[in-house]
Amino acid sequence: MKQRITYLVEDPDSFTPEQLEVKDGSLSLRGLKAVQEHRITFSLDELPTELRTTLKQWQELHIKWASLKPYTAIPPFTSRVSPGLHVSFTPHKSQPKGQLCDLLHTVFDPAAKCSSGTDADEVATPLIHADEDGNEKPSASLQYYSYLPTLNKLASFIEETLCPPSSTTCIEYATSLLEASYLDIDYSAPAPILTLTALSTPPPAGWTTILTSPHSIHTTEVGVLTHEPNPDPEDLAFAGFLTVLGPSAAPKPTRFQAPARHYPLSASPGLSYTARFTHPTGLHPTLEVSFDGKLEPPAESCALYTYLTLPSYLFIDKYQFADPLFLSAQNLVALQRVSGATDLEAPDWVVPQWGSAALFELAVPPPPEEDAKDKAAGGNWTSRIPLHLRYLPASPRSHTPVPVPWPVVFWGCAAEQDSAGNPFDRVNLGYDGAFGAGTRFMHVPPEASGNGTGELVSWIDVPVLDTSAAGWVETGTIGVVVCAFVGLCWVLFSDRGKQEIKAEKKKQ
Amino acid sequence: MALSAFFDSSRAVFSAAILLRAVFLVYGLFQDAYSPMKYTDIDYFVFTDAARFIAQGQSPYDRDTYRYTPLLAWLIYPTTWPGFWFSFGKILFAVGDIITGWMMFCILRSYHTMSQERALRYASIWLLNPMVATISTRGSSEGLLGVFVTALLWAVLAKRIVLSGFLLGFAVHFKIYPFIYAASIVWWLDDDRINRRGTSKSTTTVSFAEQIISFLNVQRLVLAACSLITFMGLNVVMYLAYGWPFLDHSYFYHMIRIDHRHNFSPYNTLLYLNSSPRTNVNASAQPSLELERLAFLPQLLLSAVFIPLVLSKKDLPSTMLAQTFAFVAFNKVCTSQYFLWYMMFLPYYLPESTLLRSRSVGVSALILWVLGQVFWLQQGFQLEFNGHSTFVPGLWASGILFFVVNVGILGIIIRDVQSKDALTGEQNATPVKKKA
Numbered sequence: 041m042k043q044r045i046t047y048l049v050e051d052p053d054s055f056t057p058e059q060l061e062v063k064d065g066s067l068s069l070r071g072l073k074a075v076q077e078h079r080i081t082f083s084l085d086e087l088p089t090e091l092r093t094t095l096k097q098w099q100e101l102h103i104k105w106a107s108l109k110p111y112t113a114i115p116p117f118t119s120r121v122s123p124g125l126h127v128s129f130t131p132h133k134s135q136p137k138g139q140l141c142d143l144l145h146t147v148f149d150p151a152a153k154c155s156s157g158t159d160a161d162e163v164a165t166p167l168i169h170a171d172e173d174g175n176e177k178p179s180a181s182l183q184y185y186s187y188l189p190t191l192n193k194l195a196s197f198i199e200e201t202l203c204p205p206s207s208t209t210c211i212e213y214a215t216s217l218l219e220a221s222y223l224d225i226d227y228s229a230p231a232p233i234l235t236l237t238a239l240s241t242p243p244p245a246g247w248t249t250i251l252t253s254p255h256s257i258h259t260t261e262v263g264v265l266t267h268e269p270n271p272d273p274e275d276l277a278f279a280g281f282l283t284v285l286g287p288s289a290a291p292k293p294t295r296f297q298a299p300a301r302h303y304p305l306s307a308s309p310g311l312s313y314t315a316r317f318t319h320p321t322g323l324h325p326t327l328e329v330s331f332d333g334k335l336e337p338p339a340e341s342c343a344l345y346t347y348l349t350l351p352s353y354l355f356i357d358k359y360q361f362a363d364p365l366f367l368s369a370q371n372l373v374a375l376q377r378v379s380g381a382t383d384l385e386a387p388d389w390v391v392p393q394w395g396s397a398a399l400f401e402l403a404v405p406p407p408p409e410e411d412a413k414d415k416a417a418g419g420n421w422t423s424r425i426p427l428h429l430r431y432l433p434a435s436p437r438s439h440t441p442v443p444v445p446w447p448v449v450f451w452g453c454a455a456e457q458d459s460a461g462n463p464f465d466r467v468n469l470g471y472d473g474a475f476g477a478g479t480r481f482m483h484v485p486p487e488a489s490g491n492g493t494g495e496l497v498s499w500i501d502v503p504v505l506d507t508s509a510a511g512w513v514e515t516g517t518i519g520v521v522v523c524a525f526v527g528l529c530w531v532l533f534s535d536r537g538k539q540e541i542k543a544e545k546k547k548q
Numbered sequence: 549m550a551l552s553a554f555f556d557s558s559r560a561v562f563s564a565a566i567l568l569r570a571v572f573l574v575y576g577l578f579q580d581a582y583s584p585m586k587y588t589d590i591d592y593f594v595f596t597d598a599a600r601f602i603a604q605g606q607s608p609y610d611r612d613t614y615r616y617t618p619l620l621a622w623l624i625y626p627t628t629w630p631g632f633w634f635s636f637g638k639i640l641f642a643v644g645d646i647i648t649g650w651m652m653f654c655i656l657r658s659y660h661t662m663s664q665e666r667a668l669r670y671a672s673i674w675l676l677n678p679m680v681a682t683i684s685t686r687g688s689s690e691g692l693l694g695v696f697v698t699a700l701l702w703a704v705l706a707k708r709i710v711l712s713g714f715l716l717g718f719a720v721h722f723k724i725y726p727f728i729y730a731a732s733i734v735w736w737l738d739d740d741r742i743n744r745r746g747t748s749k750s751t752t753t754v755s756f757a758e759q760i761i762s763f764l765n766v767q768r769l770v771l772a773a774c775s776l777i778t779f780m781g782l783n784v785v786m787y788l789a790y791g792w793p794f795l796d797h798s799y800f801y802h803m804i805r806i807d808h809r810h811n812f813s814p815y816n817t818l819l820y821l822n823s824s825p826r827t828n829v830n831a832s833a834q835p836s837l838e839l840e841r842l843a844f845l846p847q848l849l850l851s852a853v854f855i856p857l858v859l860s861k862k863d864l865p866s867t868m869l870a871q872t873f874a875f876v877a878f879n880k881v882c883t884s885q886y887f888l889w890y891m892m893f894l895p896y897y898l899p900e901s902t903l904l905r906s907r908s909v910g911v912s913a914l915i916l917w918v919l920g921q922v923f924w925l926q927q928g929f930q931l932e933f934n935g936h937s938t939f940v941p942g943l944w945a946s947g948i949l950f951f952v953v954n955v956g957i958l959g960i961i962i963r964d965v966q967s968k969d970a971l972t973g974e975q976n977a978t979p980v981k982k983k984a
Contacts (some may be wrong), residue, residue, distance in 0.1 A: 369584040433824040438937035503937035524955040525846040
């Protein structure tokens, strides 16, 4: 077991080496305003037997969880996923029925929509990936998503099941996950290692703590880095100190640069997006993705995308997006990919899958005329994506609120070089597999105030059949139908018709 | 006077019917080209996508929600050709409308012994009906069914038994529900009908065996054989070509479907309620009797047994109207396209009907029928677009109300047909002539 803790200083000018002190093999930090990435790596034999056997079912297992709270991303941690729990995985060929649901219910959320016992293939859906002739094959093949606001269950699972009884460091670590902006759990059979990577933004006064290396951990490496501008536009460069904790600990100055897959959007500072539904939402809500700020491609090869993670109660009618007139009226270019539960008729309770994922290319405003450049700079731009709701189970209330995580929005650009070799590289995000290897992602950050309550989620009140008012529906319906049937039979078989005919004949 | 001169000329009526559809068709092209709101029906995109799959050597069932016979996709194969050919299907459906109207005109002339002007007036219920023209020019295939069903009626009235059997088998293959007509046609095809009346009428006492033997006359056997051979033959060919998905989407889907999305059916709210999983909160509620599973009983008893048995010998076309009306009203799913199924029989029934003879009954029936839909549509709009939970009582009540209105109208239709003299179905214009 080893751990790597990296601090990326938010504002390089505010950083002084005096904030760090190495003493007795430990490192103390004083008011360090930096984003923290904490990565723990386990080899398989360091894990409890039960967890080990569970993990061995998969060829690949990648869990990405992101918080509802907006956070400021600084390089190299600019990649994003929609808030909630994303799982992408590849089962072993010999064991196609993984116990994914058991794992998710035990570790993350007992209420997650995932019916254990059924085939994992039914719950999970194929991950979108580049065409057959695309350059890259995704390492994971299936995906699953569940709306998960907190990691409470995971934290208590770690405390109760994984931590040695007396280890306060372990319990502190578990608790710290509750504050994380995102958490990645990656396992890959060929390696065979399990890594937990958590990203946390600093407390208001910065990090003030003493980092020690517990006995159970072989090596603890701490890096305090600043992001440096550099001449190569496809690289990210860093400088700072690396310290390996232990008896001979000493901060070593370092400076390095590496190509990056996810790159900051430095060309349009201040640009952000907001996702909301137009009201009233009805049964066909329209998701509006609005941009505040200058929306301009950072390079010629770039196109703007949004990647939607839609729980099963929402779906996309892909046939709607075939008409160019319709697309341009919504400020869309195309529905690039859609995968998952896209049945156009089924109610939510008969859909076994978690939902569906969709990748849209968005239209961008036409480049402003030379003389009008200033005017257009702060303009607003909105793309609209029409969605549809499935019927939800009848309930004792008239509406059932459902959460919809905000989509992620990014520029996808052609890149010259491969991003291999970046120590902070993040893959298996759901959408990255849809692009070839030579792609650079530049993420547009979500609006910092979120939906108004500081969360990156929009709620829809779905009208449902109110069972508290429907007590007489069954008797009423059956009663009316039976009466109608009996009445019609009476009209059919009574003699009145014949009598009338007879009466008419008598008149003659 | 000008109006009666118009209806005097079949050329004028048919030109107007064609012009009406041409105008709608061209208007549709413009709306499709310049507005993101499409004139073309969503189903038309389903058909044309399916035709495209066929053209690429694939199965039409590769298109989601294609629930029809592959024949439909083959019929509109030319829509896969470039340019204007995309509208071929709509033109085909519109031409089908006109042919249906022409056959109606012929049936009214020959079998209802109407004057040309009167026959044209009643055929115009179909030919000049904007709803019919809209549905076919928007590219819905329901109108195409009119051709087959009206041709079936004509063939039966003309005693072309083999052709009738073929058309019946084909229509059932195409849309399932026309199987209800088998009962009325079979019952109608008795020996008296075939040998003209009066020959065997004197027989009073016949044994049960004799009754059976006399029931199984040549016409009935030929009709049954021809329709079965056609129906099964088409199914076998389609199954060999497209396999399980053909059976699954064209037939089984319609058997097991529970349409949860709101529609005109009186059962709709109940189906939603009882198919929805019980949550913990209402688990204590009384378990449902699940009587909705028996919904097919009143529907089929009325439309395929009682109505044909009691009415078909009196007036076949009106019986078919009553059957269709009962089938649609008691169905578990009902959308406005289904109304077209019975509209194609109105021209035969209306001339002698209470609905036309008594202005007050006719007008109130029409107003109630329209109001029922308006009330339902208003509730549906509140749900669908404003997100109000109008399932109960609004949508449920309006569905029930519309059902009751339909049942009332059906009662009038049944009474009207019943009061006709048996075996005078072809001459039931007599009472009106008397009045005139």
